[in-house]
Amino acid sequence: MANDxxxxxxxxxxxxxxxxxxxxAKTATxxxxxxxxxxxxxxxxxxxxxxxxxxxxxxxxxxxxVMGRSSxxxxxxxxx
Numbered sequence: 001m002a003n004d005x006x007x008x009x010x011x012x013x014x015x016x017x018x019x020x021x022x023x024x025a026k027t028a029t030x031x032x033x034x035x036x037x038x039x040x041x042x043x044x045x046x047x048x049x050x051x052x053x054x055x056x057x058x059x060x061x062x063x064x065x066v067m068g069r070s071s072x073x074x075x076x077x078x079x080x
Contacts, residue, residue, distance in 0.1 A: 018026055043050035 017023070
């Protein structure tokens with residue numbers, strides 16, 4: 001009995017290819033994976049450009065945050 005091969009779970013391939021939502025999700029996942037790989041390769045090829053773009057995006061978010069905070073009426077609190 002100890003020499004018997006144990007097989008648990010589904011070990012084959014599906015009989016039908018994915019359709020509908022499953023196919024769309026797989027296609028979207030593949031596209032995101034390709035784009036992420038392209039970004040990584042581009043950043044590795046041009047490190048100074050990638051650093052400059054990352055700092056530009058961070059600076060833009062910081063400016064947007066400061067402008068958003070300054071436009072809030074500070075005379076009255078929202079929660080009472």
